[in-house]
Amino acid sequence: MLATVLSGVVVGVDCVLVRVEVSVTSGLPSLSVVGLPQSAVREGKDRVRAALHNAGYSLPPRRITVNLSPADVKKEGSGFDLPLALGLLAGSGHLSATAIEGHAFLGELGLNGELRPVRGTLPVAAACRRSGIGSLVVPNANAAEAAAGGGGLEVIGAETLAEVVGHLQGSARLASVQVGVDELLRGDPPDGADLAEVRGHRGVKRALEVAAAGGHNLLLRGPPGSGKTMLARRLPGILPPLTHQDALEATTIHSVAGLLPSGQGLLHHRPFRTPHHTVSAAGLVGGGSPPKPGEVSLAHHGVLFLDELPEFSRSVLETLRQPLEDGWMSLVRARYRVRFPARFTFVASMNPCPCGHLGDPRRPCTCDPSQVNRYRSRISGPLLDRIDLHVEVPVVRYRELMDRPAGESSSDVRGRVTRARTVQRERWCTDRNQDSASGTDRIGRGGAVGTAPDRATTRTEAAYWNAALPPAGIERWCRPDRASARLLQDAADRLGLSPRAIHRVLKVARTIADLEGSEGIGEVHLAEAVQYRGG
Ligand SMILES: Nc1ncnc2c1ncn2[C@@H]1O[C@H](COP(=O)(O)OP(=O)(O)OP(=O)(O)O)[C@@H](O)[C@H]1O
Numbered sequence: 001m002l003a004t005v006l007s008g009v010v011v012g013v014d015c016v017l018v019r020v021e022v023s024v025t026s027g028l029p030s031l032s033v034v035g036l037p038q039s040a041v042r043e044g045k046d047r048v049r050a051a052l053h054n055a056g057y058s059l060p061p062r063r064i065t066v067n068l069s070p071a072d073v074k075k076e077g078s079g080f081d082l083p084l085a086l087g088l089l090a091g092s093g094h095l096s097a098t099a100i101e102g103h104a105f106l107g108e109l110g111l112n113g114e115l116r117p118v119r120g121t122l123p124v125a126a127a128c129r130r131s132g133i134g135s136l137v138v139p140n141a142n143a144a145e146a147a148a149g150g151g152g153l154e155v156i157g158a159e160t161l162a163e164v165v166g167h168l169q170g171s172a173r174l175a176s177v178q179v180g181v182d183e184l185l186r187g188d189p190p191d192g193a194d195l196a197e198v199r200g201h202r203g204v205k206r207a208l209e210v211a212a213a214g215g216h217n218l219l220l221r222g223p224p225g226s227g228k229t230m231l232a233r234r235l236p237g238i239l240p241p242l243t244h245q246d247a248l249e250a251t252t253i254h255s256v257a258g259l260l261p262s263g264q265g266l267l268h269h270r271p272f273r274t275p276h277h278t279v280s281a282a283g284l285v286g287g288g289s290p291p292k293p294g295e296v297s298l299a300h301h302g303v304l305f306l307d308e309l310p311e312f313s314r315s316v317l318e319t320l321r322q323p324l325e326d327g328w329m330s331l332v333r334a335r336y337r338v339r340f341p342a343r344f345t346f347v348a349s350m351n352p353c354p355c356g357h358l359g360d361p362r363r364p365c366t367c368d369p370s371q372v373n374r375y376r377s378r379i380s381g382p383l384l385d386r387i388d389l390h391v392e393v394p395v396v397r398y399r400e401l402m403d404r405p406a407g408e409s410s411s412d413v414r415g416r417v418t419r420a421r422t423v424q425r426e427r428w429c430t431d432r433n434q435d436s437a438s439g440t441d442r443i444g445r446g447g448a449v450g451t452a453p454d455r456a457t458t459r460t461e462a463a464y465w466n467a468a469l470p471p472a473g474i475e476r477w478c479r480p481d482r483a484s485a486r487l488l489q490d491a492a493d494r495l496g497l498s499p500r501a502i503h504r505v506l507k508v509a510r511t512i513a514d515l516e517g518s519e520g521i522g523e524v525h526l527a528e529a530v531q532y533r534g535g
């Protein structure tokens with residue numbers, strides 16, 4: 001007797017749909033699983049056997065072979081427990097083959113038959129949706145994330161194996177799960193920290209606004225207690241709300257990392273990641289087996305904030321070079337090759353020297369030049385070159401701190417930032433429509449059983465904010481007028497700007513023009529952009 005149940009395995013942030021084929025033949029009683037099952041799947045065999053026994057089902061004393069197809073993809077994780085249990089029930093005549101047709105299943109089983117949450121439900125749901133599978137049955141705790149992708153796939157959440165069997169047999173139907181995506185995404189930013197609490201610092205707040213409006217990287221440098229950390233923590237509050245598509249991408253990464261809170265359907269605020277300076281390279285950019293996304297990917301569509309930048313290991317910081325340039329992180333190891341999206345705004349803070357007072361008019365610096373050099377050399381030139389806005393954060397004066405009325409609130413600034421981002425999105429979309437013949441999809445097309453694009457992740461995260469513009473976009477939309485071109489050439493010679501830095505200055509100038517609602521890039525926009533490079 002042969003039974004087939006559909007499920008999926010996560011590869012990077014994509015899913016390969018998997019057929020769990022159960023064959024029951026005469027022979028000595030045994031249960032073997034083939035098709036590259038990894039340890040969690042092999043162990044699942046015993047969990048499933050116990051769960052079935054405790055639910056009152058007995059397996060026939062025959063030879064049972066389970067094949068996980070396609071055979072060349074490693075099957076990781078405990079999500080195969082539920083499909084395996086149902087395959088065994090169908091293969092041994094407890095469940096009809098038609099009952100499981102058109103459904104896919106994912107979930108870990110406890111020995112008592114309870115369904116437990118698993119990682120990566122969202123990408124499995126996305127693959128089911130793309131492949132036209134009618135319904136997906138998952139543990140209750142994962143149901144909201146499976147349903148967050150919207151229509152086209154019925155999502156059923158269940159508490160136990162018995163509930164799933166009852167649903168399939170039609171004796172006790174379970175309701176399908178819906179998620180109110182629009183209300184979720186309309187919510188206010190989570191943290192009450194407001195920009196108005198920061199006194200003074202008009203110039204730094206302006207730089208923060210430019211960074212938010214175009215997604216540009218920012219370095220805040222200043223003496224201790226001048227408000228660098230305070231300012232950086234207020235960046236999420238001025239970022240525009242996530243779109244549904246961006247929220248799905250960010251949630252997918254949290255889902256495969258196992259960091260999505262139980263029952264949460266969608267990340268509805270831009271992530272703000274603040275790893276400690278003791279973070280390892282694998283923690284920062286991803287790694288492990290099976291590969292897990294690092295902080296750079298968890299910050300996708302949000303902010304990665306490295307406070308006290310020189311305290312991080314230099315070799316760890318160097319791993320940021322690829323994601324900062326490309327917007328994704330590629331992990332190639334002997335046993336796997338995956339690509340995680342990592343398009344984030346990078347914010348860092350540092351003191352100007354070990355004592356923190358170099359350049360402070362009120363307190364003398366006590367460091368000798370070699371100490372200052374050593375301190376600064378912890379951050380490499382190539383990393384600094386990838387930072388668009390280099391901003392000094394001086395100590396505000398006592399009067400300014402105590403007397404001044406509060407400045408603009410985060411929501412006012414967020415309004416301007418959101419308008420500037422809308423301009424960028426419209427520009428991008430118009431261009432994509434014009435180029436629709438050669439346009440790229442935002443999400444890789446993995447879906448049919450056994451197909452994951454490139455057996456790895458091939459998302460082409462088409463970003464639509466200025467910091468992510470490719471060279472062709474710079475050519476097209478960041479052309480300075482004649483006077484500003486002269487100004488840029490002067491600055492490039494004077495500051496020794498690299499070609500990368502010149503491109504980044506142009507993108508910042510584009511954002512400044514967008515904030516002003518200007519179609520062209522003028523001298524004033526370019527001058528401000530150059531000033532953020534120390535010009
Ligand atoms: N401009 C400011 N407006 C209001 N409060 C401020 C300002 N600057 C500093 N503060 C106060 O000082 C505290 C310390 O600021 P913060 O931690 O941001 O300093 P920092 O520049 O990160 O210092 P360090 O280099 O030591 O990390 C803030 O929590 C706040 O109470």
Ligand SMILES: [Mg+2]
Nearest residue numbers: 228229307349
């Ligand atoms: Mg600080």
